[in-house]
Amino acid sequence: MNLNTIPLFSMLTERLSWLGQRQQVLANNVANVDTPGFKPVDLAPINFERLAEDASRQFPIASTNSQHLVSSARSSGPYRVTAQNAISGSNSVVLEEQLMMISQTVMEHRITAGLYAKHMCMIRTAIGRT
């Protein structure tokens, strides 16, 4: 039984994946806080309702969702990387903003992982095993 055919689980898995990749991109921003000419980047937000619809139609996500790109230069995952608002010419990483986005990502991850665990619990109850 593939849990990812259930739209809820595929949505949560997708979100966890997106959050993991966003953390990578933001970590790179922080690591480059002193590199001259570096422009901070971020991941484009994904429309998760559309992803859930796609999953329920049982199409493979990569081919129907236009927001997926394969192998972009700045990220190793399938999500689109966009530039943040930057001052041209010099290093424009604002450390406080990056750290705030990182803690935001951590909290969203916690929520999503908690939801996943909760629903797994419900399924286990439904099949008669606690």
Add this chain to the structure above:
Amino acid sequence: MSNPIDMFKTLQIAAAGMRVQSQRLRVIGENIANANSTSSGAGGDPYRRKTISFQNVLDNSLGISTVRVAGFSYDTAEFGKRFDPTHPSAGEDGYVLLPNVNALIEMADMREALRSYEANLSVIEASKSMLQKTIDLLSG
């Protein structure tokens, strides 16, 4: 989910950030230690301030873009002068050349390196907690 692999890469990115800040601190330490080093012979050049520069590269083997030291170079600013004909390093005109190191600038640089190092450390903490939460799903 590809999630745990991304978390490990995040740890590597943050570790690279910490590494370059440590190297920067080493250069600052050299500069501060040699802030008063005049030349060994008469009339020669004293210690010249060293600088460090970073670059962001795409590491294809790991599949991530990290920061690394681009290279070390020298500050081309003018040396200071002090009139002291009795000094062993004094030139023919009686002036001793002093290193172009300003201790205040080095101290400010050091504080900035420390702040960046701590920022990378907090990124590692955040990634570790996300990884821990993902692993905890198994025990849920």
